[in-house]
Amino acid sequence: MNYKRERLELADGDFMDLDYSKNGSETIVIALHGLEGSSSSRYILSMVEHLKQQKIDVVAVNFRGCSGHDNRLFSSYHSGKSEDLEAVIHYIEKQQQYKNILLLGYSLGGNMTLKYLGEKGRDIPPQIKCAIAISPPCDLASSSAELAKKSNYIYMQRFLKTLKSKTLSKLETYPTSILTKETIESAKNFYDYDNLYTAPAHGFKNAEDYWQKASSKQFLNNISVPTLLISSYDDTFLSHACIPSEIAQNHEFLNLEATKFGGHVGYNSKLTNKNGNWLEKRIIQFLKKNTSQ
Known part of the structure; x- marks a missing residue:
């Protein structure tokens, strides 16, 4: 993918790298990756390619420390760091003139x-016409419990490998921090890791406090723009508590599509599979329905 990269300098002295795919559109999609992903994650690349075919601009956000460059602060990114998304939105509003902004x-x-x-409710910028969330862990505590199960051992170790590597590298810059090599390497699941690093590094009391405050489920009732939430019942990363059926049932703006199959951010997303790409097609359909595209 031939991205054009811009560095967004943040108010706290840190930065995020933004990778653009520009096609001369009045609409831009702000695409946010998952845990330890990046603008080069397969699902992001697939969506960018499909949006390029529709001549829609995309900015693929790399969260702090996820662009191939270490971030500057002891803190980093986490599931509830919505102020970083807000910083990207403000940057887009200031730097470019887009008629429509879609959050993905x-x-x-x-x-x-x-x-x-x-959190924004009806104070949301008018350019944001709609939003889509794919396989979101709306209830972080239950999602963490699911990932800690033996059946997800391989995935848990894969996440922890890169998280631990990044955290160990912070010891060189912050040798007097709360971290030690031994405690980092001893983390066996998200409870351990979030208690050790995520919570204290970002101002939370402990893992439970972080999970409670960062979970989006408690904020869903206040959403005021058309929003599509796609999740699957066979997603082994998420509990059924992450599928907010009751909230969505009578919600004016939240559209829930809970599928029987699909896994976690799955849905046959392949760049070369002409018969697949259900997810990409559904995203584009929703986008066009809620914008002037």
Whole structure:
């Protein structure tokens, strides 16, 4: 993918790298990846390619420390850091003139998207016409419990490998921090890791406090723009508590599509599969329905 990269300098002295795919559109999609993903994640690349075919602009956000460059602060990104999404939106509004902005978040990025929408309520910028969240862990505590199960051991270790690597590298810059090599390496699941690093590094009391405050489920009632939440009942990363059926049932703006199959950010997303790409097609359909595209 031939992205054009811009660095967004943040108010706290940190930065995020934004990768653009520009096609001369009045509409831009702000795409947010999942835990330890990036603008090069397969699902992001697939969506960018489909939007390019529709001549729609995309900015693929790399969360702090996810662009191939270490971020500057002891803190980093987390599932509820909606202020970083807001910073991107303000940057887009200031730097470029877009008629329509669509928010598109996958997994962790989906939770962040929903949390931002609920927190802003009716104070949301008028350019934001709609939003889509794919496989969002709306209830972080139950999602963490699911991922801690033996059946998800391989996935948990994959996440922890990169998280631990990044956290260990912070010891070189912050040798007097709360972290030690031994405690980092001893983390066996998200409860351990979030208690050790995520919570204290970002101002939370502990893992439970982080999960409670960062979960988007409590904010869903306040969403005031058309929002599509796609999740699957066979998603082994998420509990059924992450599928907000009761909230969506009588919600004016929240559209829930809970599928029987699809896994976690799955849905046959392949760049070369002409017969698949259900998810990409559904995203574009929803976007066109809610914008002037």
